[in-house]
Amino acid sequence: MSARGRGRILAALLLAATVAAPLVVPALTVQFATLWVMIILALTWDILGGQMGYNSFGNVVFFGVGMYASAIVQVGLFHDVGAYTAASGTGVYPFTPQQYYVGLALGILAAPIAAVAVAALLGTGMLGLRGHYFAIGTLGLGIAGGEFAASWEYVGGASGFLLPVFPGAYETRALFFYGLCAALGIVTFLVLRRLYAGRFGLALNAIRDDEDKAEALGHHTVRNKVLAWCVSAFFVGLAGAIFGNMNGLIEPREVAFSGATFGVWMVLMALLGGKGTLWGPVIGAIVFHVFKELFWTYLLGWQRVALGLLIVGIVLFFPLGLLGYARERWPSLFGRQAVEGAKR
Amino acid sequence: MTSLLEVRDATKRFGGIVANEGVSLSVREGEIVGLIGPNGSGKTTLFNSIVGHHALDAGSIRFGGREITELRVPQIARLGLLRTFQQTRVFRGMTGIENMLASAPPEGTGLAVMFGRSQPREAARADDLLQFVGLYEKRHLRAGELSFGQQKLLEFAMALMRSPRMLLLDEPTAGINPTLINNLVDRLQRANAELGITLLVIEHNMPVIMRLARRLYCLAHGKILAEGAPEQVQRDPRVLEAYLGAA
Numbered sequence: 001m002s003a004r005g006r007g008r009i010l011a012a013l014l015l016a017a018t019v020a021a022p023l024v025v026p027a028l029t030v031q032f033a034t035l036w037v038m039i040i041l042a043l044t045w046d047i048l049g050g051q052m053g054y055n056s057f058g059n060v061v062f063f064g065v066g067m068y069a070s071a072i073v074q075v076g077l078f079h080d081v082g083a084y085t086a087a088s089g090t091g092v093y094p095f096t097p098q099q100y101y102v103g104l105a106l107g108i109l110a111a112p113i114a115a116v117a118v119a120a121l122l123g124t125g126m127l128g129l130r131g132h133y134f135a136i137g138t139l140g141l142g143i144a145g146g147e148f149a150a151s152w153e154y155v156g157g158a159s160g161f162l163l164p165v166f167p168g169a170y171e172t173r174a175l176f177f178y179g180l181c182a183a184l185g186i187v188t189f190l191v192l193r194r195l196y197a198g199r200f201g202l203a204l205n206a207i208r209d210d211e212d213k214a215e216a217l218g219h220h221t222v223r224n225k226v227l228a229w230c231v232s233a234f235f236v237g238l239a240g241a242i243f244g245n246m247n248g249l250i251e252p253r254e255v256a257f258s259g260a261t262f263g264v265w266m267v268l269m270a271l272l273g274g275k276g277t278l279w280g281p282v283i284g285a286i287v288f289h290v291f292k293e294l295f296w297t298y299l300l301g302w303q304r305v306a307l308g309l310l311i312v313g314i315v316l317f318f319p320l321g322l323l324g325y326a327r328e329r330w331p332s333l334f335g336r337q338a339v340e341g342a343k344r
Numbered sequence: 345m346t347s348l349l350e351v352r353d354a355t356k357r358f359g360g361i362v363a364n365e366g367v368s369l370s371v372r373e374g375e376i377v378g379l380i381g382p383n384g385s386g387k388t389t390l391f392n393s394i395v396g397h398h399a400l401d402a403g404s405i406r407f408g409g410r411e412i413t414e415l416r417v418p419q420i421a422r423l424g425l426l427r428t429f430q431q432t433r434v435f436r437g438m439t440g441i442e443n444m445l446a447s448a449p450p451e452g453t454g455l456a457v458m459f460g461r462s463q464p465r466e467a468a469r470a471d472d473l474l475q476f477v478g479l480y481e482k483r484h485l486r487a488g489e490l491s492f493g494q495q496k497l498l499e500f501a502m503a504l505m506r507s508p509r510m511l512l513l514d515e516p517t518a519g520i521n522p523t524l525i526n527n528l529v530d531r532l533q534r535a536n537a538e539l540g541i542t543l544l545v546i547e548h549n550m551p552v553i554m555r556l557a558r559r560l561y562c563l564a565h566g567k568i569l570a571e572g573a574p575e576q577v578q579r580d581p582r583v584l585e586a587y588l589g590a591a
Contacts, residue, residue: 198461202438202446209435216395216429218421218506219449220458227458276437 006333010279018186022178029174033246035289036181040188040239041262042269042281044232049267050275051196052228053208054134058122058141060263062115062233064256066240068149069114070107071161071250077103085156097167104164108241115237116230123226130211142259149252161250177246184242188235193278195231204228208276265292272314274321283322346409348373348510348542349394349425354403356386356393363389365566367403371510376536376543378557378574380550382587386566387546388430391512395427396420408509424509428516430546432495436488440479440498443487444470447502470505477501477531493520497528504535510542511535517549525549529556554578562586 022029041063048054075084079093087093095103126137150158166173195201203224206214214221244250254261265288273284291310295303318325327334347370356364363386371377381387393400396417404413407425415423435443448466450457474480477497482490487498496516503511516532517525529552535541547553553560553574560577562570564586570577577583 195459198459199445199450199457200459202442202462203449203458205438205442206435206446209437210433212417213429213433213435214446214449215417216421216427216433217447217449217502218418218426220418220453223453224458227455 007279015186018182022175026171026174029171029178030246031293033174033178033181034243035286036178036185037239037243038265038269038289039185039282039285040181040235041266042273042285043185043188043192044235044239045266046270046275046277046281047192047204047228047232048225049270050277050280051201051208052204052225054127054131054225055267056138056229056232057135057259057263057267058138059232059236059266060142060257060259061122061145062119062236063240063243063262064142064145064149064252065118065233066111066115066237067244067250067256068155068161069237070104070111070241071163071244072107072155073110074103074107074164074245077106082154085154085161088156088159088162095164095167100164100167104245107245108238111241112234112237115233115240119229119233120226123229127222127225127229142257142263146253146257146259149256156250158252160252160255161244163245163248163250165248166245177242180242181239181246184235184238189278189282191235192231196278200224200227268311268314271321272318274323274325274327277321277323277327280321280323287322346373347371348375348408349544350406351390351394352404352406354390354393354405355401356389356398357401362566364393367563367566367568369561369568369571371542371544373509373542374536374540375559376532376545376557378553378560379544379546379563380548380553380560380577380583381563381569385563385586387563388514389566390563391427391514391546394512395425424507425512426503426506426508426510427512428496428499428503428514430514430518432492432499434487434490434495434498434502437486439486440474440483440490441467441470443498443502444474444505447505449506473501473504476504476534478527493524496520497524497531500528500531500535504539504541507539508541510544513543513545513547515546515548517547517552525552532556550578 021032041059045056045059048056072081075081078095078099084093122141126134129137149155155161166176168176203214203219206219207221207224211221240256244256247255250256269284269288270281271284272288273282274280292307295306299306320328349371351367351369354364354367355362367390379387379390392398394405396412396415396419400413404411406412407420407423410423412420412423412425435446438446445462445466450460471480474483477500479494479497479501482494487495490498500516513532516528520528532543532545533556536543545553545556547556557574560572560574561568562577562580562583569586570580570583
């Protein structure tokens with residue numbers, strides 16, 4: 001069977017699982033939705049980290065920017081944001097169902113715009129840096145974002161931003177956000193697959209393999225790099241908007257700009273699954289999320305130790321990630337020629 | 345015929361070391377010109393200056409009648425002046441085909457172009473050129489898995505991909521076996537004759553450069569030592585002295 005055929009079957013199975021999961025195990029609906037967000041974070045981290053060879057530790061900024069941008073729009077359309085956050089949780093600023101949905105829709109629209117704007121600004125400044133210098137430059141971005149949001153009283157400061165309450169039952173709410181996350185995950189995957197198959201993918205891979213050579217051939221390298229970060233930010237910003245609403249409360253340091261959790265996890269998931277591949281981050285996110293939840297449930301107190309061991313294990317035994325390992329081990333499964341002269 | 349590449353009084357220093365001093369050379373459209381000289385005489389530095397890798401300290405460079413002294417590498421490449429590297433450089437993780445397609449970056453910078461797919465005619469051209477250098481059978485192998493000589497051929501094919509007006513080749517035959525050398529020289533001559541690509545070639549292999557070039561420049565200690573027909577330059581006592589290191 002061809003690699004393409006296998007990919008189709010895999011996709012069909014996953015799609016069936018996507019629809020079935022919340023119906024079969026409704027108690028875990030929010031967990032599944034979170035898994036989709038993790039998949040999006042891993043996929044979008046891999047645009048720079050895997051396909052382009054630029055390790056970014058700052059992508060979590062776009063997550064936070066998306067969250068806050070959406071929240072500000074959702075509330076700002078109908079109330080004064082400063083007064084709303086000051087009176088947080090007291091219920092003096094109600095939303096009708098119609099206001100809720102209109103606000104959510106426009107908030108979700110605003111989030112990627114804000115995130116892309118930030119990426120374009122940061123990228124123009126930072127993506128003139130090469131490789132490791134860029135990676136180090138991005139290290140502080142998440143922390144800076146968190147501190148900034150925590151000290152900005154207009155959006156609730158350190159105590160966070162409480163979002164409008166979903167006008168419906170808990171189960172409906174879970175299913176609603178699950179649907180949004182799943183839809184965004186699938187769209188992200190398809191868009192990236194399309195981009196990687198064209199000139200953009202070639203340009204990113206060329207930069208990864210030899211940036212000087214790409215320049216010597218006349219590539220617009222900086223433009224491609226900034227564009228890649230903007231694509232990343234677009235989807236991360238969307239995911240942030242949805243996740244913030246699903247969570248209900250935006251905490252600046254622990255949720256929105258959490259470099260120590262989402263910021264690190266997105267890197268780990270891509271590495272675990274196999275960076276520089278389309279399916280790798282997806283597989284990595286699923287495996288990682290399952291392990292993480294098991295650790296948190298059954299190894300409480302030791303969960304970080306277990307997670308650390310998992311990381312060491314990945315680096316030692318699967319430096320290319322699960323998919324990368326499989327690809328080197330069984331190349332013919334992936335439609336790739338292994339040795340000279342072998343049949344295609 | 346007017347000159348396609350015109351270097352005038354190029355000087356380049358690295359700290360106290362003068363790598364190029366008052367170097368002038370010109371290459372006419374359609375020519376094959378050789379650049380020889382002992383190790384460390386500043387040949388690669390001159391190439392780097394021409395393609396905009398670093399700025400000149402003095403002098404000017406014109407290409408196709410246009411001042412390019414201040415332009416950067418990608419801009420010069422887009423004008424149709426490309427170089428290959430002494431230490432062969434290909435995109436190692438990508439297949440031969442992908443290397444070729446990545447060598448034809450889009451002309452436009454609009455989103456629709458940058459996010460678009462490669463054109464079928466680009467794919468056809470990639471196939472033709474891989475055939476031309478004899479790598480068609482290996483087009484689905486990753487470039488990093490090719491032999492050194494094959495990588496040189498691939499790099500040459502990549503340079504042809506965007507139909508350059510002129511190629512600067514830095515030791516195209518260094519480190520590859522004699523059979524492949526003949527192959528490569530033949531392809532270089534055909535690229536010049538059939539595709540009309542002007543060539544400026546750094547080469548240490550004397551039989552190769554004698555076969556290839558119609559005119560030679562010899563560089564020593566950063567200065568042009570001799571210039572002229574290959575036989576004439578080869579017999580020049582100053583050139584012999586520079587190579588053999590007499591006083």
